[in-house]
Amino acid sequence: MWGIIPAAGNGTRIQPLAFSKELLPVGHRVGEDGAERPKAVSEYLVERMIAGGATKICFVISPTKSDIVRYYGGGIGRADVAFVVQPQAAGLCDAIFRACPLVAPDEPVLIGLPDTIWFPADALARLPDDRLSFLLFPVDDPSLFDAVSLGEGDRVEEIEVKRPGARSHWVWGAIKMPGRVLHELCALWREPGRGDEYIGTLVNAWLARGNEAVGVRAGERYVDVGTLGGWREAVRMLGAQP
Template sequence: MDTPLPIVGIIPAAGLATRLQPLPFSKELYPVGFEREGESIKQPKVVSAYLVEQMAAGGAEALYFILRSGKWDIPSYFGDGSKYNLSVAYLLMGLPYGAPYSSDQAYTFVKDKLVLFGFPDILISKPDAFARLIARQNETGADVVLGVFEANHPDKWDVVEVMPDGSIKSIHPKPHKSNLTHAWAFACWSPAFTAFMHNYLQQMQESIIKSGQELSMGQVLQAAIINGLNVHSVEFEKGTCLDVGTPEDLRKAILKHT
């Protein structure tokens, strides 16, 4: 994509996959479908490979996986990233309080770059998804652009209030009840949001450690909106994203990609 900033990807992969345990390997390496060459079926394709390919297609030059100690099968599988024509680096999780803290481990490496963000256990059906986010960021100058879609079960996602111009008015993480029907699942953000998140997490650190509760990326994005950052969106159709973090949805993904 035509952007003045280098493009990198952040993939938080420090989770324990409690909803899928026991597993003999990291959930990010669960086989979902197969590599294909024309009509020929090749080796099994792991769930996180879809996200890696889409970030590469969006123009990412490098990816940063954030890992928990012990999840060494992920770097063993992806190696240096040459298979995907990009560089892959692996960083260890610091504070165990959610995806924002995991992602902030990459701050030193990404603070002056355009960041693509996605969850490795969420399948995005659009190969050009990140390219479309970058195009919208170029067009609007937004600090963050979210990939949003109509969710079948809004209570399982961070739902968003989208204005007619595509800007995001508010984000509500996994509400028990809401009239909102659209949710976000992946993002593109500028150095302005990287800096905001880094500072916000430092401000929240003491209270988060005391409570022992995780902070979601949706909560940080909502804080950014409250503090005046410009958060925009690209809308995708219903069914664009599938979270394979539960046995039921993992089964759907396997059936869809097999």
């Protein structure tokens, strides 16, 4: 199973930093020697993907983010690591689909955002392998995220992309799908007149063609660490963890 991590963004909401935003220290980890060390925010997503079954991790980076290669290039436990370059910032869809040549149609794929921290840590394991599914989290202000409206049987009716007055207060924090669905979405994205920036608008178009997706309301807490306020909230949340 692949875990795709789009890490090519500029992180303008929290810059200036002396390093990529995905390496922003949040909390700590204990090394093999027993010593405590700062923990990069993206490590939380990597751990959750591996707990969800990922055996291969693909970071999609910009040409300037060699520090991510240095940080993760030595390996992540038993997971294989690959790096794909997005030549220039062109949106989330473009970043995700850069990984398509690595993914076989019969391989499950996980997608997450490296500047977020969420609980429970094992929630990805609750997503089905055989369809497009979204791991959902409740938030107070869904207009800041991509809210997911569900119908009967938790079928996804619409992704409300950063919409004021969103109907749903459940937002997606991670995605799972078969490789074939990833390739279907990529093919749709490449059609003339599309080239969506956000995955939500692309999924809406894919649903409109008669396809189906599900939302799994297994998430409990979700923090976007891409702002100073989010970083502070993440530090408080981790401090409250048993």
